[in-house]
Amino acid sequence: MSNQVSLEDYPRPAVGVDLAILTVASTTDSPRLCVLVQDRTAPDGRGLPGRFLRERQTVFNAVGDILRLKVNIAPPTSPTRLIRLFDDPDRDDRTWAVSAAHALSVHENTLAGARGDLVPVAADGGLPEALLFDYDLIVREAVTDLRERYETRKKYRDVQPDPDGFLAGPFTLAQLRRLHESVLSVELPKDSFNRRMIGFLRPVLRRNRSPALSSDGVGRPAQLYRKR
Amino acid sequence: MSNQVSLEDYPRPAVGVDLAILTVASTTDSPRLCVLVQDRTAPDGRGLPGRFLRERQTVFNAVGDILRLKVNIAPPTSPTRLIRLFDDPDRDDRTWAVSAAHALSVHENTLAGARGDLVPVAADGGLPEALLFDYDLIVREAVTDLRERYETRKKYRDVQPDPDGFLAGPFTLAQLRRLHESVLSVELPKDSFNRRMIGFLRPVLRRNRSPALSSDGVGRPAQLYRKR
DNA sequence: GGAATAGTGTCTTTCAGACACTATCTG
C-alpha cells in the first residue's frame, strides 16, 4: 500500500502518558481514597504527573520514568490501566499531542516522600479542586474503573477481596470492609460483607495453630486474614 | 519545563488506529457474532482494517476514514471503544508505530457491500483463523468488552436490552434472547430471560391498540417490543 | 459492670433457574 518513504514523511503527534495514581490513605481516622496531584508549570495550575514517550519507549517504560523522575518513588509492581485516549488536536497549544491517560493503584507506603499532594476523591468521583486540561475527567474515569473492581455485591463468584493490593499484610474483616467503603464511598452492612468475603480469605494462624488476632486496643480482638 | 524547540525535536511514533468491527449476522438459521476481517498486503495475511493518524486528526476522524476508504461503508453512529494500546516498538518493522485498538459495533445491514469477510467468533472469543500481529488479541478483548455489556444476569437494575443496537426495528423476546445467546455464546433459559427483560421493553401496539404480533409462520405469534 | 468492637443465627425479600403447564398459531 504505502511505501517506507511516504510513511516516514507524514507528521506525527507527540504521545503523552498521564498518570492518575490512586491510593487509600489511612493517615487519619478512617481510610480515604486519594489521587496524587502535582503542581505544573507549563500552564500554571495543578494536574497529574505525565511525560511524553521518548524514542522507541513503551508506555510501561514511560510510566517508570514518570514515577522515578516526577513522583520520586520506585517503579510500579501492579499493572497500569489504560483509561482513555485524549486526541483533541488543540489540547496542547505547544504542539500536536495525543495523551494516553492511565491509572495506577499503589499502596500508601509506596508514596512516602512522593512529590505532590494526596487529594481525597469525593463520592461522585470528583476532586475538591479543578485540575488543568482533562485531568478531572481522567480521575473520574480512573475512579469508576477502580470501583468496578471493588464492587463485589453482584459477583457471587470470583470475588477478589483487595484486587489492587491496598492492604499489605494480614487484615481484619473490619479493615477490609472500611477499605471497600472508602473505595466505593458507600456504607456496607457488616454481616453481609463478612459472609461474602469469608470464603475468599484464609485465617492467619500462629505457630501453635491458635488463631492470630489483631489487638487494636478497644473491643474484642478480631481474627486476622490473608487473601486466599 | 521543556521549551518548544526541544519538544518538537524528539522523535515521535506513528499512531495507528485499528478497528475490530463487530456485528451479529443472522444470514443463516441462528444469529452469529462476527468480526470483519480483511486481506492485508504489507505483510501478507489477514487482519483488521486500520490506518495511521493524519496531521492533527482525531481518532473519531480516522475511524471515519477507515470505514469510508478501507471498509467502504458509511461512518459510524455508535461510539467507538478504546480496547488497548499496542506499544511494542518492534511491532511494525517499517517504523516506530503505536497502535490504538478500537472496537465498533454495527448493525448487520450497515455492512452490506463492505470489503472483507465476516468471520464468526468462537465461544472463547477467538477466531477460526490466525490473524497478523496482535489482531487476535484485539478481537478477544473487543469481544470480552462487548459481552460485559450484554451480561445482564447480575445487573438487576439498569438492564439494557440491546446496548449496541444489533436489533433494528421491533423484535420478539425470542429474537432478543437469541441475540444475547449469540453474543455471549451461552444458552439462556427462556423464562428467566423474559422476566428479566420485560420491564425494560415497551410492547408495540397497532393503531387500534391491539398488540402487534410477529408472524414468523410457524408456532404461536409473539408480541413485538421496542426498547423502553 | 459498661463501653466498644467482633461475630453469628434467623428472617425477609429478591431473583435466577427448573419444570410444567397453558395458549395460539400452521398444516
Add this chain to the structure above:
DNA sequence: CAGATAGTGTCTGAAAGACACTATTCC
C-alpha cells in the same frame, strides 16, 4: 388432530440486607 413456538404459574435455592443477639476485650 400434531407440531411448533409463546407465555406463565410455581417451586427451589442462593444470596443480600435487616435485626437482634452473643462473645470477648479494655477500662
